[in-house]
């Protein structure tokens with residue numbers, strides 16, 4: 001590693017969060033963890049490895065490509081494509097034992113080519129999200145009748161997705177669940193043996209155990225965040241992703257001087273302004289220009305001026321101890337005390353990864369300040385999910401066991 005801008009993915013925290021979720025769901029409820037979008041930006045390979053170690057037997061992906069990637073990691077549990085999947089992809093899904101969600105593009109199911117292996121199909125019900133699935137039992141029963149008729153298909157699940165499980169009120173989710181229960185009851189009344197029923201996401205699991213049914217599909221809680229920290233606080237979760245960079249320059253800015261592109265910030269007093277080696281091309285959003293906050297020596301330093309592609313500037317006037325070479329937190333926990341510029345420079349680039357990971361693992365047992373990803377995301381007008389996904393691949397990921 002040459003540039004001091006990197007993320008640390010705390011796999012011990014990930015395993016801890018899985019255990020927290022397991023404790024919350026009743027025995028007999030299956031746990032599916034969503035690993036789509038490169039495991040919410042955390043890196044699918046190492047995340048799959050922990051899921052295997054922790055005995056998680058089902059994962060969710062967004063596409064066939066992602067499903068195949070999970071299989072290539074050696075994962076042999078259930079892999080379910082949660083989003084749409086085209087008719088030409090079904091044979092490949094079947095061959096690789098990847099479960100699919102019924103999608104309207106399939107056309108007449110009787111006309112689909114014969115699969116070499118049984119294709120496992122989940123039928124989604126649209127109970128209030130208006131994204132995918134059947135809106136009525138009349139539509140559903142035609143498709144289900146065709147699925148169960150085919151010897152090369154297995155009806156493997158019945159699902160719905162909750163739009164507002166983390167909303168201030170649970171009224172919308174309650175309505176969705178009631179509609180869903182009604183639909184599954186109607187299917188039973190039609191004589192069907194209804195397979196695995198699943199609805200809850202992270203918000204649902206934190207909110208109401210009655211929504212867990214046969215399986216829950218969780219994502220963000222496994223990565224350490226409640227979908228809404230204010231509505232559904234979950235202090236027992238530990239953040240998995242930590243994003244760090246370093247100060248490359250500190251300058252004195254005099255009153256009247258401007259900072260950054262577009263001169264959007266003008267100093268009205270003498271200031272100490274630090275340059276940090278990360279920008280929007282690393283995944284630090286440009287909308288955080290003049291609104292973001294970075295953690296320096298445990299103290300918040302406001303972003304001043306526009307976030308550039310590879311650098312950003314922060315006001316450290318109130319942090320007299322800040323020095324060139326200091327590590328800073330873009331989100332996550334404070335850097336370990338061992339991370340100094342002297343220690344960094346004393347190591348060959350090839351030796352830095354191991355040293356950073358080792359010192360991180362030692363320091364995480366000590367209570368330290370945190371700049372929550374949720375808080376940074378909310379300053380950026382978005383959510384932790386999007387911020388985690390958009391940390392750029394050029395930012396090296398270090399995995400702490």
Ligand SMILES: Cc1ncc(COP(=O)(O)O)c(C=O)c1O
Nearest residue numbers: 034082161201202217218219220
């Ligand atoms: C169908 C489906 N189920 C479950 C999840 C997991 O959601 P969360 O990360 O909020 O738990 C997602 C994620 O977007 C999803 O699309």
